[in-house]
Amino acid sequence: MRLLQPLLVVGSIISALVNAQFPSSSVNLTTVTSPVDGNITVSYKIPTGACKTAYQNQQQYTGWVSVPGPFPANMFFWFVGAREPTDVLTIWLNGGPGVSSLFGMFTEVGPCEVVEKGLNQYDTVAREWGWDRASNMLFIDQPNQVGFSYDIATNGSMDLFNSNQSAPPQPVPNGQLPATFLNGTFASLNGNNTVNTTETAAMAIWHMLQGFLGAFPQYNPPNNTALGVNLFAESYGGKYGPVFSDVWERQNEKRQNGTLSANKTLEIHLTSLGIVNGCIDDQVQAKYYPAMAINNTYGFKAMNDVRASLANGSIYATGGCLDHIRQCRTAESTYDANNTGQVREVNDLCAQAYSNCYNNVVSPYAESGRSFYDIARKSPDSFPPSTYLEYFNTAGFQQAIGSVVNFTMTSQAVWDNFQATGDYMRGPLIPKLAGLLERGIRVAFIYGDRDYICNWMGGEAASLSVALQAGSVYGSRFTSAGYAPIIVNDSYIGGVVRQFGNLSFSRIYQAGHSVPAYQPETAFQVFARVVLGTSVSTGDQIDLEHYNTTGDAEATHTDKLPDSPDPTCWLRAMQTSCSDGQISMLQKGEGVILNGVLYSASSDWPLATMAPTSTQAASSSSSSAVLTGVFTATSTPKSGGVVRDPQNSFAALVAFFAGAVLLGAGGL
Template sequence: MSLSWNAFGWDKVSNIIYVDQPVGTGFSYSSDFRDIPSNEQGVSNDLYDFLQEFYKAHPGYIENEFYITGESYAGHYIPALASRVHQGNKNREGIQINLNGFSVGNGNTDPAIQYKAYTAFALENKLITKTDYVSINKMIPKCERGIELCATKGNNACVQAYEACRGIYGSIVDINGNINVYDIRKECKGEHCYDFSRMDTFLNLTSVREVLGVQTDFISCSKTVKFAMRTDRMKDLEVGIPELLEDGIKVLIYAGEYDLKCNWLGNSRWVHAMKWSGQKKFVGSPTVPFVVNGSKAGEMQSYGPLTFLKVHDAGHMVPMDQPKAALKMLTRWMQGKLATK
C-alpha cells in the first residue's frame, strides 16, 4: 500500500495527463446519469471539452506537441478523440491543439476484421486444433452480417452483433479452461485475470483522495458505463483514421504477441487492410526488427506516418510486461526515430 518510482515511466520523456473516462469511471462522475456517454461521439466531445479547459488553465503547454495514447478499448476512444481534436482544429473551434499523433496498444478497433482473426491466432499458438478451427469458423458469416447491420442500423443491431460474434472468442476460451486471455502464457486469476484490488484500495484511501482533491470513490470498472456503451463495442473506429494519416498525423498501432483478447494478428490485419493513399507502400514495406539495447524486442512495418509494431514477450499490457521496450518505443516514435537501434 505504498508508491515507488517507475524507472521506465512515460513521464521520463513527456508530461502526462491521465483522464478517467468515460464519465462514471475512475474518479470522473456526474450527478446526472444522462451525462454518461453511450457512443464515441459523446466520449470524444467530453474529452475535447476537457482538453479545452485544461489548456485554458495551463496555457504554457499549448505549444507542446500533443499525443494521445491508450490500450484495449482505447482502440475505440483514441481514434474518436484524435478525429475530434483534428476537426476542432480544422473548424477553428476554441484553442488549437498541437496534435502530432496517437498510439493504441492491443486495441479493439475494427471488430469485423479482428473477430475473424481469433481462430487463426489460436491455431498458430496451439490453443485450438485444426478441427476446432474449422468448426469455430462456421460462426464467422453470422458475425459478419451482424457487424454490417450494426454499422447501418446501430442501437439494438449492435447488441445483436456482439451476441453473434462472441461465440468465436468464447469457444476458444472454453477449450482452454482457465487461460489468461490477456497473456496466454499465464493462468487467469480473478474476474479480470489480474488482481489490481490494491490499486483500488489505495486510491480510495481518505488520505489519497484528499491529496488528489477528489471526494468521490474510485471505480476502476463500471457496470453502469459498460451498459451505457453496449451498442458501441461492435462499431468500426478505423474509418476515421485515414483522414488523419492523409493530414500527416502520426499513428502507431502496437501489440504484445501473447494477448488473445485484442491479439496482434487481428490488429495487424486491420492496419494492413486500411484504405489510404499510402496503403500499398505500407503493405509492401519490409518488416524490420525493433531493437532495444542491442536485443530484438519486436518487429515492425512503417511507411509515412503509419507504424505497426508487434512487441515480443508481452501480453495485453505492453508497458507492464516490457516497460523498457515500451519507453523506448514511445520515445523514438515521438522523435520520428522508431527504426533507430
Template sequence: MLKLAIWSAVIAVVALANIQHPFGTETVSGGPTWAHASKPEDLLVANVTALHLSSVTSTDNYTPLSHPRFPNHRVRIKSSDFCDPTVKVYTGYLDVDGGAKHLFFYFFESRRNPDMDDVMMWINGGPGCSSSMGLLMELGPCSIDMKNISSNGTIWNPYSWNKEANIFFLDQPVGVGFSYADYGETVETTEEAAKNVHAFITIFFETFKQFSGRPLHLSGESYGGRYLPVFASEIYDQNQLATAEGRPTLNLQSVLIGNGITDISTIYTGRYEIECGTAALDVPFQKISTCVRMKTALPRCLEVERKYCIDQFDAMNCDAAIGFCDSQLSTGYWASGRNVYDISKMCLGDSLCYLENGVIKEYLDLPSTRSLLGVETPRNFTPCSHSVSYNFHMHMDKWRSPTQYYIAGLLERGIRVLLYAGTYDWQCNWVQNKLWIEKLEWTGKEAYETAKWRDWTLDGEKVGETKTAGVLTFATVRGAGHMVPHDKPAEAQAMVSRWLLQKDL
C-alpha cells in the same frame, strides 16, 4: 481566454491563497454560477488571463479555471504529493454540464524538461476502465507495491512515460474511476465523450500558457482504439474552426494506440489465429475439437457481421450477430480459464485477471490516498465500471461507427499514428490489428503494402517487428500481452521515446 482588466488581479489571486470560499457560491468569470453543492469544498478563484502551472501550489484547495467558449465547463486543479517526488504533480476535475458531471485527472510533469517537453494524454479502455490502472500498473511514475516493501503503497517506476513527456491520466467518461455525476447523468457514446476531452485540453492549454503550441499526443489502449481516433478527430476539426476565427489551436501531433479495438471486421479472425494457430504460441493450447467448431463457424460469423454491422448497420440484428460470433468463437477461450489479455497466463483474481487490480482498488480507497488526490466522489474506486460499459453497449458504440475511417482521416491530414500490439493478447490481438491496417483505405495504402517488415530492437535484442509508410507505423512487441508497458516496460518506454523524437523504431 478569461479577460482581465489589470494585472493587479493576478496579485489578488495570490492574496486569496489563504482565504476560503464555499464551493457553491463562487461565480467564475465567463461561466455560470456553480450552485450545486455536492460537497462543500473550499476553492480559490482564478479569473486570470494566463497562469503558470507552478502558481498552483495549494495541496488542499482547488484552483478553478473557466473559458468563455466553454461556459458549461470548468477545470479545477490542485498540487499533490502523490506518486513521484521528483516532479510536480497535479490532480483535479473537469466539471461539465454546468457542474453536474466531474471527470478526474492526474497530471505529472516531465522528469526531463517540463518547460520544453511534449504533452501526452493517456486513457484506458473498457469502455469504463480507469486510467488509474494504466498509471499504477503500466506506465505511470509509480507502480502499485505488490510486495509490501514501500512505506506509501507504491514503488518508483524508472520506465514511466513521463521520463521525457508531461502526461495526463484522464478518467473518462463520467462514472469511470473517480469521475462522477451529481444527479446520475451519463455519457454513453464516444462522440459525446470527445467534446468533453477537447474542452478539457483547451481550457488547460489556454490557461497555462507554458503549454501553448506544445506538441500534443493522445495515447491509450484497448477501447482506446475506438476512443482516440474520435477524440483526435474532434480536436483536429475544432482546430480548423479556431484557425478560421483567429483563435489559438492545439498542436495535435500524433496518436498512439496499444492493442486497440478499431475495425470490428477482423476481431474474430484474429482471435482464431491466436487461439488455434501459431500467431502467439508455437503450439496452440486450445482443444482440436474446439478449433474445428470455431473454424466451421467463422465464415458464417463474418457473413452476418458484415451484413448487419458493417455494410448497413442494424442495431438489433448486429447485436444478434455478435451474440452468435461470441457463442461460437469466444466461449472456448472463456472456458479455458486463461487470461484474455495474455494467452501465456491463467486468469488470476477477478474477471480482469490480474492481482494488481484488487491491490490498486484497496490503495485508492484508503482515506489517506483519497485526501492526497483530492477525491470528491463518495463512491469507492472501481477499476472498471460495469454500468458505463453497459451503457456504451446499449448504444452499440463499438459497432455503430467504423472507427478505422477516423484513422484514415487523421492520416490524410498528416497526423502521425502509431499502432502497437503485444503478441500474447487475445482480446484485442495483434493479428486483428495487422489485418485491418493492411486493408485500410487511405492514400498511403499501396506504400504500406510494399513496405518491408523489419525487426526493432533494444540493446541489441529483438523486441518485435515494425512497418512504416508515411505517418503510419505498426509495431509488434513479442512476449507482451494486452498491456505492453506492464509486460515490457523498458521496451515500451524506448518505443515512446523514439516516437516522440520522430525516429524509426
C-alpha cells in the same frame, strides 16, 4: 470505493478492511473558470506525496474539469510534468469501456507504482521506464463516472463478490464477510448521467481539454512545432483513439472555417496516435480470434481444430458475425450517422452484432482456461498487481489528490450504456485512421504477442487495411516494407516493426494485453520514437516522407510461453483475480486478508518473511538506474532477446523496498 482501516477479526479471517469509508468533503481545491469557455471550471491541487516521481521538481496536478452538458460531469485528470523540459504532451486513456486511466498510470506507463510498506501502509516508487521520461503526461478518467470522475457524489454500497453497486448505503448482508461488502461515496450510478457512445465521449473530452489547456496554457504544445499533443489509448482505445482523434481534428477544422470561434476555443494540435493492443474493427479483426487460438507463435493451442473451424465459419455464415456487422453499420449510417445512441433500432442491431460475434467467434477460447489477456496465464489472471486499488482508497491518498469520491475501477453504468447502443460494432473505423495519416498525423499500432482479446494478428491486419485506404503511396510502401528489429538497448531486441512514413506496426515479444506492464523498456522506447518521429526500429533520425523498414515480409519469430503463476486474490478485483477456491474461502470466512489480499495463512504474506538487506545495498540499488534519455541503436544485438518475467521483476522491487523498510531506511 472503500478504504483500509485497523485490523478487524471476522470469524477466522483477519481483515485489513472495514465496511464503511466516506472521503472528506474538505479537499482544498483551487477553482478557476476556463479563460476560453466560461461554462467550464477547473478545480485542482498539487497532490503532495501521492506519486513519487524520478525528480522532485516534476510538476503534478490532480483535479476535475466540470464540462457543460445535459448532466453534471466532473472529469478527473492527473498531470505529470516530464523529467526533462519538453513541449511534448501525451494523453493516456485506458479502455473498457469504463476502465480508469489510473490503471495505466500506476501499472503501465505512469511515473510511479505502488508498493506495500507494511501492514495497512503503502508508498510509491518512481518507475524507471515511465513515459514521463520523454513527455508531459495527462491521464484522464473517462467517460463520466469512471475512476475518480463523477456526476453527483452519492453515498452507496458495493458488494465485492459481484461488483454490484447500490444507493443509499446498505448494511452488510447476513452471513457475509464485512470485508467484502463496502460502503463509501461514489458517482450517482445513474446511467443517464454519462455517455453511451464513443462519439459522444470524444466531445466530452474535447470540452475537458478545452478546460485543462485553457487553465494550464503552458502545457499546450505550440502548433507551429513538430512536437504536439499525442494520444495513446489501450484496448477499447482501439475505438477511442480513431474516433477521438477524428472528432478533435474536425473541431480544429471548424475553428479554421469560422464555425467555431477561434477566440473561444483552443486547437488540439495532434501529432500522433498510438493504439496499444486495441480492438479496432471486427470487420477486419474477427477472423484472427480462431487464428490466434490455434496458430499463435508460441505453439499453444487453446482449442481443437474442429472448434476453431466452427468459430471461423460463424464469421462468414449467413446471419453470422459479418452479416450482423453490416446490418448494424448500414442502419447506423442511415439513421444515426452522428452516433448519438438515441435510435433504438440502430442500438438493437449493433448490440445484436456484438453478441453474435462475441458468443460465436471470441468466447470459445474460454474453454482453454487461459486468460483472454495473456495466453501464457491460466485464469484467473491477477497481473498487473492491484496494489494500487488499496492505496487509492486510503484516506491519505484521497485527501492528497482532493477527491470527494472513492475510486471506481470500472463503471457499470458506462459499460451498460455502451453495451445497449452496440458501440463496439459501430464504424467503420479504418477510414478514420487513414484520414489521420492523410492529415500528416503519425499512427502507431503497438501489440503484445501474448494477448488474445485484441491480438497482434488482428492488429497487423488493421494496420495493413489502414495503409490500403490511406492512398497509393501507403498502400504500396507500407505493405511492402519488411519487419525490422526493435532494438531496445545494446543487448536486447524487444520485437519487430513494420514502418513507412507516419504509419508503424510493432509486435512486442512476450507481452500480454497491457504491453508496458510486461515489457516496460521496450514499450517506452517504441512510445518515445513514435512521438519524436524517429525510426521505431533504432531511434535514428529519419526522413519520414521516404523512410521504410527493411527485413522479413512477415513477423514469424517463435518462442516458448513462460510458466503460469498462481493467482493473487485481490478483494477489490475479486471477479478477475480470485479462483473459485479462493472465493469459497472468503464465503466461508477462511484465510487471512492482509493489505487487500487473501492468503491461506499470515506467514504467506511476502513482507512477513522478508529477509533484511543492508541499508548501503538498498541505497546503491535505488540510485543505479539512469532515469532520463531515449536509446538510439548503433548496432544490432547478436542475440534476439531474453524473456523478462514482469512478475519476478515486480517481486524484486517489493523485496528491495521491504528490506529498506525493515531496516528503517524509509520510503524511496
